[in-house]
Amino acid sequence: xxxxxxxxxxxxxxxxxxxxxxxxxxxxxxxxxxxxxxxxxxxxxxxxxxxxxxxxxxxxxxxxxxxxxxxxxxxxxxxxxxxxxxxxxxxxxxxxxxxxxxxxxxxxxxxxxxxxxxxxxxxxxxxxxxxxxxxxxxxxxxxxxxxxxxxxxxxxxxxxxxxxxxxxxxxxxxxxxxxxxxxxxxxxxxxxxxxxxxxxxxxxxxxxxxxxxxxxxxxxxxxxxxxxxxxxxxxxxxxxxxxxxxxxxxxxxxxxxxxxxxxxxxxxxxxxxxxxxxxxxxxxxxxxxxxxxxxxxxxxxxxxxxxxxxxxxxxxxxxxxxxxxxxxxxxxxxxxxxxxxxxxxxxxxxxxxxxxxxxxxxxxxxxxxxxxxxxxxxxxxxxxxxxxxxxxxxxxxxxxxxxxxxxxxxxxxxxxxxxxxxxxxxxxxxxxxxxxxxxxxxxxxxxxxxxxxxxxxxxxxxxxxxxxxxxxxxxxxxxxxxxxxxxxxxxxxxxxxxxxxxxxxxxxxxxxxxxxxxxxxxxxxxxxxxxxxxxxxxxxxxxxxxxxxxxxxxxxxxxxxxxxxxxxxxxxxxxxxxxxxxxxxxxxxxxxxxxxxxxxxxxxxxxxxx
Numbered sequence: 247x248x249x250x251x252x253x254x255x256x257x258x259x260x261x262x263x264x265x266x267x268x269x270x271x272x273x274x275x276x277x278x279x280x281x282x283x284x285x286x287x288x289x290x291x292x293x294x295x296x297x298x299x300x301x302x303x304x305x306x307x308x309x310x311x312x313x314x315x316x317x318x319x320x321x322x323x324x325x326x327x328x329x330x331x332x333x334x335x336x337x338x339x340x341x342x343x344x345x346x347x348x349x350x351x352x353x354x355x356x357x358x359x360x361x362x363x364x365x366x367x368x369x370x371x372x373x374x375x376x377x378x379x380x381x382x383x384x385x386x387x388x389x390x391x392x393x394x395x396x397x398x399x400x401x402x403x404x405x406x407x408x409x410x411x412x413x414x415x416x417x418x419x420x421x422x423x424x425x426x427x428x429x430x431x432x433x434x435x436x437x438x439x440x441x442x443x444x445x446x447x448x449x450x451x452x453x454x455x456x457x458x459x460x461x462x463x464x465x466x467x468x469x470x471x472x473x474x475x476x477x478x479x480x481x482x483x484x485x486x487x488x489x490x491x492x493x494x495x496x497x498x499x500x501x502x503x504x505x506x507x508x509x510x511x512x513x514x515x516x517x518x519x520x521x522x523x524x525x526x527x528x529x530x531x532x533x534x535x536x537x538x539x540x541x542x543x544x545x546x547x548x549x550x551x552x553x554x555x556x557x558x559x560x561x562x563x564x565x566x567x568x569x570x571x572x573x574x575x576x577x578x579x580x581x582x583x584x585x586x587x588x589x590x591x592x593x594x595x596x597x598x599x600x601x602x603x604x605x606x607x608x609x610x611x612x613x614x615x616x617x618x619x620x621x622x623x624x625x626x627x628x629x630x631x632x633x634x635x636x637x638x639x640x641x642x643x644x645x646x647x648x649x650x651x652x653x654x655x656x657x658x659x660x661x662x663x664x665x666x667x668x669x670x671x672x673x674x675x676x677x678x679x680x681x682x683x684x685x686x687x688x689x690x691x692x693x694x695x696x697x698x699x700x701x702x703x704x705x706x707x708x709x710x711x712x713x714x715x716x717x718x719x720x721x722x723x724x725x726x727x728x729x730x731x732x733x734x735x736x737x738x739x740x741x742x743x744x745x746x747x748x749x750x751x752x753x754x755x756x757x758x759x760x761x762x763x764x765x766x767x768x769x770x771x772x773x774x775x776x777x778x779x780x781x782x783x784x785x786x787x788x789x790x791x792x793x794x795x796x797x798x799x800x801x802x803x804x805x806x807x808x809x810x811x812x813x814x815x816x817x818x819x820x821x822x823x824x825x826x827x828x829x830x831x832x833x834x835x836x837x838x839x840x841x842x843x844x845x846x847x848x849x850x851x852x853x854x855x856x
Contacts, residue, residue, distance in 0.1 A: 289332050290357055292341060294365035296325030299679070299722065303369045306345035312337050314483030325369075335359050338573065340414070340485035347372055349401060349431050350531070352413035354485050354573035361558040363576050364614070366681075368720070368742060370411050372399035372431065373759075373846055374839040384846060385757040386521070387430055391449035395437025397782070402430040405569050406458035407741050407754065413480045413531050416570035418487040421633075422537035423588055425598055426569060427459040427475065428522060429533040439818045448525040451532060455495065455520040457668060458752075459569070460511045464536050464599045466492070472502045473511075477524050480531040487533060493524030512601055519667065540597055542589030542627040543638035548581040548613055551647035555581030559615045559646070563587060564744070566608040566624055568598070584634035592629045612717075612744065613644060619717035620650045621745075654686035657715035657746035659699055662707045663723055663739065663753045670707025671755065675700060676723045680715040690714040719743045723753055733762040757845060764836055764851025771828050774807040779849055781838030786810065789831030792824045803838065830855050 292310060296303025303325030310317045310331045317331040322343065333339060336358050343351040349370040355363060373384040375398045381390045387402040403411050405426035416424045430453040434442040467474040473495040478487040495503040495511075497518050503511075510516040522534050548559040561583040563572040572585035590606045591597050598605075611622025622644045632638050644650070659678055663671045678699030687697050691714065699713035699721075713719070723739040737755040764775045773784070780803035785796040795810065797817045804814065810828040832855045840847040 289330065289360045290339075291328070291330050291362035292339075292355075292365070293328035293362070294322070294326075294341075294343075294367065296322060296343065296345075296351075296367055296369050298325075298369050299720070302326065303367075304345045304348065306343050306348075309342045309344075311340045311342070311482065311485070313485075333357055333359050336578070338485055340482060341365065342482065343367065345369070347399065349403075349411055350413070350433075351411075352480065352482065352485075352531075354414045355576060356573050357576045358578035361576050361578065363558065363560050363574065365574075368410060370401070370403075370408070370740075372401045372433065374848065375400055375434075376840045376842075376846065382434075386454040386519075387432070388452045389432060389434075389449050390452075391447070392434070393436060393442070393445075396434055396442060397439075398432065398434035398442070400430065400432040402428065402453045404456040404458055404754070405429055406456065407752070409564075409569060409571060410742055412571065414486055415573040416565075417573075417586065418478060418489060418535070418537055419481065419484050420489070420537070420539075421586075422539050423541045423570065423586060424478070424487060424533070424535040424537055425462050425588075427462050427534040427536070428453050428455050429531060431531045432529045434529050442529065444528045448527050450523060451493075451526045452496070452521050452523040453532070453534070455522050455534065457514060457520075460514055460516070460520070461600055462536060462598070463495075463508060463511050465505055465508055466536075468505060471505060473505050473508060475522055475534050476536065477522075477526070478533040478535045479526070479528070480533070482530070487535065489537070491524055491526065493522040493534060496521045496523050509601075536599065538588060538598055540589065540631045541586050541633070542607075542630070543584060543586045543632045543634045543636070544609060544611070544625060544627065544641060545582065545584040545634065545638040546611070546622070546641040547643050548577050548583065548615075549643045549645055551645060553643065553645070555579065556615060556646060557581065559613050561585075561622070562612045562614075564610050564612065566610050567605070568607060584638060586633055587627055589627050589631060590629045595629070610744065611641065611644065613646060613650075615646055618646075619652045620644070620646045621652060622650070652717040652745060654680075654682040654690055654714050654716045655746070656690050656696055656712055657719065658710070658712050659701075659719070659721070659747060659751070660708070660710040661721070661747075661751035661753060663703045663709060663755070664707055665755045666737070666757050668754070670703075670705075671723075671725065672703050672705045672707060674703050674723055674725050676703060676709045676711075676721060676753065678711065678713045678719060678721045680713065680720070681718045682714050682716040686716060687714040715746050717745055719746065721751065721753055723755065725755060729760070730762075732765070733760055735760045759846045759848065761848045761850065764849055766834060766836065766851050766853035768828070768834075768853070768855055769807075771810045772807045773810055773828075773834060775836060775851055776806075777849075778806050779838060779840060779847075780805055781836050781849060783835075783837045784808070785835050786828065787833045787835075788824065788826070788829075789833075794824050794826055794828075794832065796823060804836075828855060 306322040309319045320329040339355045341353045375382040436442045481488040548556045559577045561575040563585045575583045588607045613620040696714040699711040701709040701711035703709045721741045725737045739753040739755045786794045834853045836851045838849040
């Protein structure tokens with residue numbers, strides 16, 4: 247089959263299940279009507295770059311909001327964007343970056359009226375939801391009780407290893423800090439292909455509860471025989487998390503976990519996978535969180551090497567002993583910053599209710615100015631409760647000079663790779679790369695032999711190697727095989743750390759994804775395929791590149807065989823196409839998805855009519 251826009255678009259659809267992306271590739275109108283605005287004028291400049299590994303990220307829509315009001319918007323081209331807004335004074339802004347097939351990025355930025363900030367974000371692919379009747383699932387995540395014909399994309403995240411994907415900061419609308427046990431993004435479309443964000447009756451959302459965060463487990467309703475946890479959703483109008491409802495801990499088969507198992511779960515000895523299930527009415531990003539009302543804070547001042555206050559420095563404060571991150575703080579004329587953080591515990595005190603008393607909490611301060619990143623050091627937070635505007639831990643002047651600047655250096659990395667169930671994975675390659683440029687790498691190894699880390703895991707899943715690292719390190723592992731001649735199975739693990747890791751790291755493969763190439767046959771105007779599976783999309787393009795027929799989705803999935811040009815009941819059919827009978831030289835492309843437990847199947851096929 248020749249290479250053309252149809253094949254490219256449908257392959258994109260098979261991998262991302264991005265309907266509007268498919269329309270764009272085909273050069274035809276997107277019936278969802280989505281599109282981008284232009285950047286607005288203003289005094290505060292926001293620029294950024296999306297990255298897909300070491301490559302530029304996709305085109306995306308960028309919006310900047312204040313209290314739910316859009317101050318400006320623009321389009322990121324190849325992941326790059328820039329716009330100016332006018333906050334009208336010191337404000338908390340929400341920068342959202344959205345593109346088909348990737349997890350929405352939401353960064354809260356504390357900014358003054360005048361200044362600038364540059365963001366750099368790694369994209370994370372969402373998974374296609376496999377939907378049957380009123381249920382949709384993807385990689386262990388499941389939603390039951392949806393309207394018939396619902397489609398969409400989703401992904402469950404591990405807050406311990408995927409902190410960078412967490413929207414906003416780790417705080418809620420009531421001023422509490424949040425300790426996250428799990429979070430998930432769910433993006434739905436109704437039977438007509440329009441965004442579905444609010445339900446008239448609640449659906450049941452179930453997300454995996456990763457073992458990395460079991461130690462955080464707190465039962466908020468002891469005595470009812472089960473383990474109950476709070477649920478939060480990310481409210482873009484407030485640029486923060488908002489409490490709504492509760493969930494319960496379950497096993498894979500839906501069995502409720504007894505509260506007598508709390509100690510074994512916290513201790514990591516519980517022998518089964520865990521899930522959190524709860525009822526929700528609207529869909530965005532949901533979070534299993536434990537709010538902490540009593541917290542501390544850290545403040546300081548960013549200064550130049552000449553000890554002058556530095557304006558428009560980007561300050562990020564991240565938990566070292568706990569999972570959490572402050573909003574991005576952009577310094578104003580005085581160079582000052584402040585953020586609420588988890589405080590240390592006095593002897594006998596258990597602030598985070600994790601069953602361990604007297605814990606000391608540490609945070610790391612990271613500062614960016616221009617293209618350089620600086621280490622604001624690690625700080626131990628006092629035990630006394632405090633909030634910004636009160637008596638915070640004052641770290642004094644953080645000087646941005648050669649002694650605090652992150653420089654490219656050789657990093658010795660070690661760790662363990664495990665599968666989605668936590669078992670060691672042997673004989674698999676682990677790759678590592680950093681934000682260091684080619685010129686910076688050459689200062690460490692002139693032959694550029696340390697540009698990337700390449701290591702193979704041993705029998706116990708361990709690996710080690712060296713790579714040139716500046717301020718961030720990304721680690722990637724992918725396992726692929728061919729269980730049948732037409733099917734490829736892949737599993738992927740990704741982890742990003744600040745600078746060179748202080749100790750061994752843990753990489754975990756996600757749930758398997760199977761991509762099967764369909765065998766397509768034609769008999770007159772009848773189209774058949776093998777394996778005989780239900781599909782969601784079909785498109786036919788003529789030899790001269792015109793799209794003749796395209797069905798993007800249907801409440802009832804496409805079943806083999808089907809008749810060319812006959813639209814299934816309720817299908818979304820692309821308007822304004824050229825039509826005409828199926829004829830020699832036409833290209834046919836098919837795609838579909840199916841979820842079986844934690845395994846996602848993607849089906850894609852292409853064929854040229856002889």
